[in-house]
Structure formats: structure tokens, C-alpha cells
Amino acid sequence: MEKEESLILADSLGAFPRNLYHTLVKLNPDINLICSPISIQTCAGMLRMGADDGSETAKQLDEGLNFTSSDVNLLADGFYNTLNYYQQSSVLQMANKIYIMQKYQTRMEFSDVLTQKFLSNIENIDFSNSKKAANTINAWVESQTNSLIKDVVQQNVLNADTRLVLVNAIRFKGxxxxxxxxxxxxxxxxxxxxxxxxxxxxxxxxxxxxxxxxxxxxxxxxxxxxxxxxxxxxxxxxxxxxxxxxxxxxxxxxxxxxxxxxxxxxxxxxxxxxxxAEFETELTPVFKELGISIIFSSQAEFGKMLEQNEPLSVSNILHKAFIEVNEEGTEAAAATAMVMMVRSAPAxxxxxxxxxxxxxxxxxxxxxxxxxxxxxxxxxxxxxxxxxxxxxx
Structure with a gap:
């Protein structure tokens, strides 16, 4: 079974970077580009775990992320195998975290899959204090990327309507x-x-x-x-x-x-x-180019995320990456944050x-x-x- 799970993600990890890179180049034609497909896909994979089974939201995510299965258990196990593999690495570290609006709770099934399969910690935070919340999230990202990635989340994307922020950070030094x-x-x-x-x-x-x-x-x-x-x-x-x-x-x-x-x-x-090279972008137009548009709309179906029955949609997907290549080797880092709001918010x-x-x-x-x-x-x-x-x- 582990082979099957790994193959599902391996196929996806082949196709998704190509589609992502092509779209980013199209939208950013004249600048040095660096991004981490696995960081973006892991963040979106956590989002996928909260999409209603059989919904158009789940279908668009599966197709846009190039998943070869719609079975969330197989997908979750595939991510676990990948993330667990890098737990042993001395040169690459990845970490996931979910921030939830204070007084809100994730559904048990959603929190279980994030903690057990995505190795993600969950922390309550007051998004209405946007400056403090942004500082908290950014401090965590900085700590996970050897201070290479700073200020991935700006306070103006957070407010009292923010319910969740999903974050992935990746750091490589080889x-x-x-x-x-x-x-x-x-x-x-x-x-x-x-x-x-x-x-x-x-x-x-x-x-x-x-x-x-x-x-x-x-x-x-x-x-x-x-x-x-x-x-x-x-x-x-x-x-x-x-x-x-x-x-x-x-x-x-x-x-x-x-x-x-x-x-x-x-x-x-x-x-x-x-x-x-350092590259920073808001990925909403990229996801829409990849056919994932419903997550930003009032039709988004994320009923598996929170105990509170509120209609959720994605307002921002933020990504920042850095690379340095020199005589000794390469240092690279990236972070992706996905902000979810109640629908009233944007030889x-x-x-x-x-x-x-x-x-x-x-x-x-x-x-x-x-x-x-x-x-x-x-x-x-x-x-x-x-x-x-x-x-x-």
C-alpha cells in the first residue's frame, strides 16, 4: 500500500511543478524566478483535507494539483511518507502549521489528519489583532527557515473575519x-x-x-x-x-x-x-490559471474544517522563496501561507x-x-x- 500512496504523490510531484512553473513564468516574465512546488502543494494538500467529499471544490483541487486519486486517505498517507522521509534529512527541513481563530475549533477528523499525516501543529490565535497575528506567524516561518524567509504574511491580509491560516515552510542547505x-x-x-x-x-x-x-x-x-x-x-x-x-x-x-x-x-x-534570488508572490491568479477557482468563491465547500458551521473560502495564498548558490553549495528556503476567511472577506x-x-x-x-x-x-x-x-x- 505504501508504494501505491507514494506513487500517487510522486506522479503529482512530477506534473504539478511543471504546470506551476509555466504559469508563474507567464505571469512574471522578466524576473528571476524561484519557487517551491512541494511547499505550495503541501499547503494546498492540507486545504484539500478540509474540502467536502465529492464536491466541486475537491474535484478542482485534485485536478489542479495533479493528484491521481481522489481518496483523501491515500493522499494523506502519500504526504505523510514524503514529509516523514525528510524528517531524517540533514540538509532539508519542512514544517507545517495551522493557525485557527481563537474560540474556534477544528473538526476532530481534520485536526487528526493534519497532526498525524501532515505533521502539523495547530495553534489558536486572534486574527483581529492583525499586527500581532502576522508577527506570530512570521516569527514561526523565520524560525523554520534559518531566518531566510521573513514577513511572508502582511498584517493587511488578516482581520476579524480570518478563520484559518495554513502555513508550510521548507529550508534546504546543501x-x-x-x-x-x-x-x-x-x-x-x-x-x-x-x-x-x-x-x-x-x-x-x-x-x-x-x-x-x-x-x-x-x-x-x-x-x-x-x-x-x-x-x-x-x-x-x-x-x-x-x-x-x-x-x-x-x-x-x-x-x-x-x-x-x-x-x-x-x-x-x-x-x-x-x-x-528571492521571489515573492500572491498565488490566487496562479491557482485560477491551474483551474482551481472555486476555493476563492462563495461556492467553496470546506465543511470538514471547523466545528462552527460557517461558510469558508480562501482569500490569499502567499508564497516566498529564496536561493543562494556559491562555491560551497546552495541554501534555499520557501514558505507558503494560505489564508481562509468567512465569505464576507476578500560519456x-x-x-x-x-x-x-x-x-x-x-x-x-x-x-x-x-x-x-x-x-x-x-x-x-x-x-x-x-x-x-x-x-x-
Whole structure:
């Protein structure tokens, strides 16, 4: 049975990151993107546990999140297997939490599945004191992400009508199996497109890496491993300086393992820029693009959540992610918060292959068993960017 549960989530953890990433790129076309599909999906998975059985709400969530089963017990067990797997990890930590409006109670079945299967703590809080409530939630997220993710929830999204906030935080810090020698890092051009360039700190290494020439994608792929884990960074570099958009279109329809299965150990001359990226966004338009719209409306059916019989809907889904890549390795973190309101509220040894990542590329940090944990692109290493949410603050 455990195999079946794992497969249900594994299939989903393959398709959902592709659809999510494609939608985020479409809505945020000109900035460095970094997000954590597994953080977003875990938060939405907790939401799914509170949707009425057989409802249109449950159906839209199942389809939009790419679940291959509508059996909540199987889904919950699948999430448990994934979350429990990372409990043993020394390089990746995930944590879930639910905040409930004071004097409100979750239904026993809902609280049981969240605590036992999603390993989530439940805490009562007074959302009407929006500043204090936001500070409490943000302090918890900060504590779970080594202070990399701050202020994921702004006080203006909380008020007396808020009933629940579902939060997932994920933090990753991995050392490369093959570290870069800092003394070889030097200033080099990074080509933003055919005409424009910027100067970046470019890391160098010539070593054996898992590499593939993806002729059908007009791109190359290279995988770097992290110590003490089954986690990897995969970079897919288009052959053309302005080829990222075309590559991304093809990747949307391509399962990750169909690319990783082509990788072969090869001597490679590697160049990768040092970079940091931060991205922040409100995910309502993304969920609507993915076909999940009913959760934001008066038709939402979340009768399994609270003892109090109040009609609930989702008012905000907030996501913030950060990544830093340097000679030692990678540090990344993300957090997702879902705010629910009552409805009145809103190869052979030879010459090395060349893999010089000196123009925009796609990357993912993934686990062979659990798919993409972080997905992003690098358009300009000289800029640390964030998304549309920043404009709102």
C-alpha cells in the first residue's frame, strides 16, 4: 500500500511543478524566478483535507494539483511518507502549521489528519489583532527557515473575519559533492540576451559530472550532487543566448525523469555564476490559471474544517522563496501561507564537454524519489528579485 500512496504523490510531484512553473513564468516574465512546488502543494494538500467529499471544490483541487486519486486517505498517507522521509534529512527541513481563530475549533477528523499525516501543529490565535497575528506567524516561518524567509504574511491580509491560516515552510542547505575552488572564481560576462550583458562572479570547475546534450531541446543539461543526500541541482542551459523561453515551453510537457535518465557521467568544463534570488508572490491568479477557482468563491465547500458551521473560502495564498548558490553549495528556503476567511472577506574520457552557464537558464533542485523541491530560472545573476507581491506591500 505504501508504494501505491507514494506513487500517487510522486506522479503529482512530477506534473504539478511543471504546470506551476509555466504559469508563474507567464505571469512574471522578466524576473528571476524561484519557487517551491512541494511547499505550495503541501499547503494546498492540507486545504484539500478540509474540502467536502465529492464536491466541486475537491474535484478542482485534485485536478489542479495533479493528484491521481481522489481518496483523501491515500493522499494523506502519500504526504505523510514524503514529509516523514525528510524528517531524517540533514540538509532539508519542512514544517507545517495551522493557525485557527481563537474560540474556534477544528473538526476532530481534520485536526487528526493534519497532526498525524501532515505533521502539523495547530495553534489558536486572534486574527483581529492583525499586527500581532502576522508577527506570530512570521516569527514561526523565520524560525523554520534559518531566518531566510521573513514577513511572508502582511498584517493587511488578516482581520476579524480570518478563520484559518495554513502555513508550510521548507529550508534546504546543501554542500556540493564537488565544491568549486574559490580562487578560480572570476569576473566574467553573463549575456542577458543577444545584445546585453552584465559582469558576474563566475565559478569554474573541470570534473566528472552527469551531463546530457539535449538535441531535441536545443539545450544541454548538467547535474550537480549535494553531499549526504539524494538531492541534486539540475541546470538546463539553452544553446542560444535568448533560447530560454523556447526551452521552457518544451519543458512544460516533459517529465523530469525523461531528462535525468539521459544523463551520463562525463568530464565537463563547467562555469556557473554565483547568485542569489528571492521571489515573492500572491498565488490566487496562479491557482485560477491551474483551474482551481472555486476555493476563492462563495461556492467553496470546506465543511470538514471547523466545528462552527460557517461558510469558508480562501482569500490569499502567499508564497516566498529564496536561493543562494556559491562555491560551497546552495541554501534555499520557501514558505507558503494560505489564508481562509468567512465569505464576507476578500560519456567516455576525452576532451571535456563545455557547459558554460553564461546566459539565462532553467534549474531545479530535486530528489529522485520526490521530484522537484525548488524550481527557478536565472535571467540576471546581478539582480536579486522578487515578484508582484512586493509591489503590494
Amino acid at each position: 554542500e556540493w559533492t564537488i565544491k568549486f575552488d574559490e580562487s578560480t572564481t572570476q569576473n566574467e560576462d553573463f549575456f542577458l540576451d543577444d545584445k546585453n550583458r552584465t559582469i558576474v562572479d563566475m565559478m569554474h570547475s573541470t570534473n566528472n559530472y552527469f551531463y546530457a546534450d539535449l538535441t531535441n531541446f536545443e539545450a544541454k543539461a548538467l547535474r550537480m550532487a549535494y553531499k549526504d543526500s539524494e538531492l541534486y541541482m539540475l541546470i538546463i542551459l539553452p544553446n542560444q543566448k535568448n533560447g530560454l523561453n523556447s526551452l521552457e515551453q518544451k519543458l512544460r510537457l516533459t517529465p523530469l525523469d525523461s531528462i535525468t535518465s539521459l544523463l551520463k557521467e562525463t568530464k565537463v568544463s563547467l562555469k556557473v555564476p554565483k547568485f542569489k 567516455p574520457e576525452s576532451m571535456p564537454e563545455i557547459f558554460h552557464a553564461n546566459h539565462p537558464f532553467y534549474y531545479t533542485i530535486y530528489d529522485e524519489n520526490h521530484g522537484s523541491l525548488f524550481v527557478g530560472n536565472l535571467l540576471n545573476p546581478a539582480v536579486t528579485t522578487c515578484g508582484q507581491c512586493c509591489e503590494m506591500h
